Amino acid sequence: MVDKAQYANDEAEARGCLVLLRHGETEWSQSGQYTGRTDLPLVGQGRRQAVEAGLRLAREFPDGFDDGCVFSSPLDRAQQTAALAGFEHARTLESLAEWDYGRAEGRREEEVSRLLGRPWKLWEDGPEAIDRRLGGDREAPLPSGGAVLVRNSDGESLRQVSERAAAVVRRLQPLIEQGQRVLLVAHAHVLRILTTQWLGLEPSAAQLLRMNTAHYGVLGRYRGGNVLKRWNC
Known part of the structure; x- marks a missing residue:
């Protein structure tokens, strides 16, 4: 005798997924x-990447994503990517904003180390370890020339970002369990941290997950648990 409830669960598990697309x-x-939080637009290469990502997603998910399930x-830069990808x-979804790097905003890791002298x-260490004297509004250089205004805050700790990401997971988990397909278009660090929350890992494990621009990962369910199905596609 076929267990109809189990069959329905298996069908939902096979179909439901959470797709994470980086800008x-x-x-x-x-x-x-x-x-x-500096609102830089895509460059020409970034716009082309977004279009190509949309084509890859259309091939992998020919039935698309469920109504109201694209965020x-x-x-x-994320809004542009979403539109260009179709x-x-x-x-x-405000909770998908990138990690607020505070006084590291617009700087490279080596520059922060040089300014701190360590x-x-x-x-x-997180943004909170950066001396407040390095804060304040300032102009940060653009490689193409010129500069952009950076409005520094104290930034967010890794734990604070992970709490935001965990709230997104709690909101979307029931949809995935029901077999719906959900797409999130956002940023490398917040999406990687969200992945750790889906998998029940410490948020620091996100540093092990490389995600290239305009690439995506697929989270889902298998045998009643949350899994990573594909990454950096």
Whole structure:
């Protein structure tokens, strides 16, 4: 006798997924400068990457994503990526904003270390370890020339970002369990941290998950548990 309930669960488990798409290239993603809340647009290469990502997603998910199940970070680079990938009606989800790097914003890791006079690592020390004297609004350079205004805050700790990400997981988990397909368009660090929360890992494990611009990962369910199905596609 066929267990209809189990069959329905298996069907939902096979179909349901959470797809995480990183935005395309910006000037600072090319140069390695921390880009949290500074609202940089995509460069030409980033726009092309977004279109190509949309084509890859269309091939892998020919039935698309469920109604009301496409979300984007509020930041322009993610919104642009969503639209160019074919998801111009993505719903804005504030919790998908990138990690607020505080006084590291617009700087590279080696620059922060030089200014502090000691080694500094984002994943180990966080923005909160940066001397307040390095804060305040300032102009940060663009590799193409000129500069952009950076409004520094104290930033977020890794734990604070993980709490935001965990709230997104709690909101979306029931949809995935029901067999729905959900797409999130956002940023490398917040998406990697969200992945650790889906998998029940410490948020620092996110540093082990590389995610290239305009690439995506797929989270899902298997035998009643949350799993990582594919990564950096």
